[in-house]
Amino acid sequence: DSGVTxxxxxxxxxxxxxxxxxxxxxxxxxxxxxxxxSLDQGLQFLIQYYNxxxxxxxxxxxxxxxxxxxxxxxxxxLSSLELGDSALYFCASSTGGNTEAFFGQGTRLxxx
Amino acid sequence: xxxxxxxxxxxxxxxxxxxxxxxxxxxxxPPYLFWYVQYPNQGLQLLLKYTTxxxxxxxINGFEAEFKKSETSFHLTKPSAHMSDAAEYFCAVxxxxxxxxxxxLTFGKGxxxxxxx
Numbered sequence: 633d634s635g636v637t638x639x640x641x642x643x644x645x646x647x648x649x650x651x652x653x654x655x656x657x658x659x660x661x662x663x664x665x666x667x668x669x670s671l672d673q674g675l676q677f678l679i680q681y682y683n684x685x686x687x688x689x690x691x692x693x694x695x696x697x698x699x700x701x702x703x704x705x706x707x708x709x710l711s712s713l714e715l716g717d718s719a720l721y722f723c724a725s726s727t728g729g730n731t732e733a734f735f736g737q738g739t740r741l742x743x744x
Numbered sequence: 745x746x747x748x749x750x751x752x753x754x755x756x757x758x759x760x761x762x763x764x765x766x767x768x769x770x771x772x773x774p775p776y777l778f779w780y781v782q783y784p785n786q787g788l789q790l791l792l793k794y795t796t797x798x799x800x801x802x803x804i805n806g807f808e809a810e811f812k813k814s815e816t817s818f819h820l821t822k823p824s825a826h827m828s829d830a831a832e833y834f835c836a837v838x839x840x841x842x843x844x845x846x847x848x849l850t851f852g853k854g855x856x857x858x859x860x861x
Contacts, residue, residue: 634787634789636787665848665849667848667849674851674852674853674854675834675851675854676851677848677849677850677851678848679848680848688848690848722787722788724788732778732790732793733790733849734790735780735787735788735789736787737785737786737787738787
């Protein structure tokens with residue numbers, strides 16, 4: 633158990649809908665990262681938050697947004713969903729600085 | 745910008761044989777390098793990492809990797825494969841200190857390790 637908790641584990645929704653994925657980082661970790669894993673794109677970094685502020689952006693679509701709350705949990709919001717958004721979404725956390733990140737078990741999103 | 749190339753999307757070895765998973769990276773600065781393992785329906789687990797210092801890094805489950813700057817490589821090895829090693833392995837790179845902290849990792853496409861009995 634990495635200590636990073638993601639909910640829900642599975643999500644099935646229709647095209648055009650909006651969903652929210654939730655991540656609770658390890659106790660004491662200030663950094664939260666979101667990644668998308670799909671068959672065609674592999675593992676891609678989406679966005680990072682550090683202590684409530686956006687720190688770095690990767691290949692995140694404009695339809696996607698994230699935030700980190702004062703209690704350090706984070707949410708990834710995906711809107712106007714398309715079939716191609718079906719993927720495994722991972723959250724990872726770290727203490728910050730140049731340390732390794734610990735990954736949650738992921739949320740499998742299926743858009744139908 | 746950084747990139748990672750993992751040679752071989754699938755590698756098959758016999759139980760007890762040497763495991764060698766190849767990773768080459770591209771980075772404009774000395775990178776931090778990582779190997780992660782993903783078991784079916786699981787998240788990613790860190791096997792080992794290289795940041796600075798000794799170039800031969802030992803990780804969990806008997807795996808090790810050697811950072812070779814001249815070859816821009818960070819290959820993962822294990823002397824004797826076990827059936828439980830069957831999984832997906834990802835090499836990843838991050839530029840140290842970028843963005844004032846730990847930016848996101850850049851991952852390779854992954855190598856699926858198959859262990860033959």
